[in-house]
Amino acid sequence: MKTHILGDGVAAMMLASRANELPEHDVSIVHPQGAPMARDHMLGFWNVDGLESSVACSRTSWSKWAVITDTGKSVMHSDKHAYHIMHKANYLQSCREIAERNGVAFIEENHIKDEEQSQTFDSRPPRASRNAMLQHFLGQEVEVDKPVFDASTAILMDFRVDQSQGMHFIYLLPYSSTQALVESTLFTTTVSKREYYLKAIEDYLMDHYGASITNVIHEEQGVIPMGTLSQHDANIPGLGANAGAIRPASGYTFVFIHQQIQRAIQATKQGKPLRFKRPHKAIDVWMDSVLLTVLKNWPSQGPKLFGRMASALSGDEFVRFMSGQANWRLRLKVIMAMPKLPFIKGVSKHIFQRSEKVVA
Numbered sequence: 165m166k167t168h169i170l171g172d173g174v175a176a177m178m179l180a181s182r183a184n185e186l187p188e189h190d191v192s193i194v195h196p197q198g199a200p201m202a203r204d205h206m207l208g209f210w211n212v213d214g215l216e217s218s219v220a221c222s223r224t225s226w227s228k229w230a231v232i233t234d235t236g237k238s239v240m241h242s243d244k245h246a247y248h249i250m251h252k253a254n255y256l257q258s259c260r261e262i263a264e265r266n267g268v269a270f271i272e273e274n275h276i277k278d279e280e281q282s283q284t285f286d287s288r289p290p291r292a293s294r295n296a297m298l299q300h301f302l303g304q305e306v307e308v309d310k311p312v313f314d315a316s317t318a319i320l321m322d323f324r325v326d327q328s329q330g331m332h333f334i335y336l337l338p339y340s341s342t343q344a345l346v347e348s349t350l351f352t353t354t355v356s357k358r359e360y361y362l363k364a365i366e367d368y369l370m371d372h373y374g375a376s377i378t379n380v381i382h383e384e385q386g387v388i389p390m391g392t393l394s395q396h397d398a399n400i401p402g403l404g405a406n407a408g409a410i411r412p413a414s415g416y417t418f419v420f421i422h423q424q425i426q427r428a429i430q431a432t433k434q435g436k437p438l439r440f441k442r443p444h445k446a447i448d449v450w451m452d453s454v455l456l457t458v459l460k461n462w463p464s465q466g467p468k469l470f471g472r473m474a475s476a477l478s479g480d481e482f483v484r485f486m487s488g489q490a491n492w493r494l495r496l497k498v499i500m501a502m503p504k505l506p507f508i509k510g511v512s513k514h515i516f517q518r519s520e521k522v523v524a
């Protein structure tokens with residue numbers, strides 16, 4: 165059957181690169197009308213089963229990663245599940261080459277012909293409700309004036325920055341002792357001005373490394389909506405972020421797009437129709453929504469919360485939790501590590517908000 169994928173981002177191209185596993189589908193990738201200009205950015209993910217071809221595209225990786233707060237530093241470690249980073253543009257290009265060899269067509273939206281037997285999946289971005297929590301950030305790949313970075317350890321979150329606007333941390337991926345991607349990231353309901361992130365990056369490098377930027381190699385910016393999102397168009401079944409792939413409280417999406425596509429392909433092999441489902445377990449979505457409720461209402465708890473979680477888990481456990489592969493024992497370990505009062509307040513507020521919605 166003719167199968168159009170609206171959008172040519174990560175999910176669409178990942179699926180296109182696996183079109184040979186969908187022999188009943190004649191896949192085409194459709195560049196949507198009104199799509200913004202494609203921009204490269206870095207994509208981070210832990211190496212878990214099934215991501216071998218993505219690992220092959222990665223620029224570099226770290227087997228150690230850290231979470232830092234005012235009160236301490238937790239360093240986690242995993243040789244098996246290193247944290248990888250790749251240029252999105254390289255990944256898309258590599259998928260495109262495989263897709264073209266598989267006979268996938270690339271067309272513009274206004275060139276779609278009316279066909280009786282065709283189906284469309286929509287990978288355009290989902291819509292966030294008003295007042296939704298946003299993960300927003302600006303990152304710069306910089307060179308600094310002295311060798312200060314420890315290239316063996318990626319810093320996932322360093323909370324030693326201004327917390328006055330909401331939960332704020334620096335994500336720092338050191339490529340060498342003088343070169344790193346440094347991102348100022350906030351979880352709030354409104355996006356900040358560009359100058360805010362730039363100053364945060366500059367101040368952080370000076371305050372904690374005594375270093376100044378000498379060269380900006382690349383800059384990227386993003387806004388990832390968190391929590392429950394609506395489909396881009398309720399009438400067209402989704403794919404990727406538009407089919408629930410964004411992990412509600414972390415914004416990590418790449419590994420979940422892989423899980424979503426993997427399960428969809430497996431289902432077609434059992435004779436089921438092609439469909440892309442939300443890849444997260446209901447319990448993980450619930451835990452994430454409580455976490456988001458805490459971060460929205462009591463953002464000052466964020467550093468303690470993530471700091472405790474990082475110090476309680478081993479590297480492998482952390483990866484399993486972040487990649488949606490936690491079992492009940494691990495979830496309980498995460499809950500036990502949380503500061504109790506904010507978590508209990510978060511659960512009650514979350515239940516109260518839900519019952520208000522049901523009554524309304």
Ligand SMILES: Cc1cc2nc3c(=O)[nH]c(=O)nc-3n(C[C@H](O)[C@H](O)[C@H](O)COP(=O)(O)OP(=O)(O)OC[C@H]3O[C@@H](n4cnc5c(N)ncnc54)[C@H](O)[C@@H]3O)c2cc1C
Binds near residue numbers: 197200404
């Ligand atoms: C700067 C940045 C850094 C990120 N880093 C990470 C990371 O490290 N790890 C991670 O897991 N995730 C990360 N993400 C999230 C990342 O976007 C997703 O992992 C992934 O791109 C989602 O894939 P997708 O195919 O669902 O959406 P996209 O890749 O965003 O594709 C969406 C498609 O819709 C089209 N489109 C967009 N807007 C419109 C519109 N208005 N009208 C019509 N068409 C439109 C686009 O052209 C594209 O074809 C990051 C996002 C950004 C912006």
